[in-house]
Amino acid sequence: MNKGGFSWKKLSGISGVKSNVSRKIGIPLTKSGRNQKVGRIVSKGCLGILVAMTIPILILVVIVLY
DSSP: OOOOOOHHHHHTTTTHHHHHHHHHHTSSHHHHHHHHHHHHHHHHHHHHHHHHHHHHHHHHHHHOOO
16 A cells, blocks of 8 residues: 555546546546445345345345255
């Protein structure tokens, strides 16, 4: 992790391009960002509760069928 030192990516503009692309498509480009987004979706609202309840049931069904 960079702690405030020099960054070639920052100088070349790669960081800014990635940031702009991520904002426009609405999907984070980092693994941790995607995990946080999924976590927010699952933990909020009826859809989140539905997904949170459905996944364990599907896993049990798959285990029982095999």
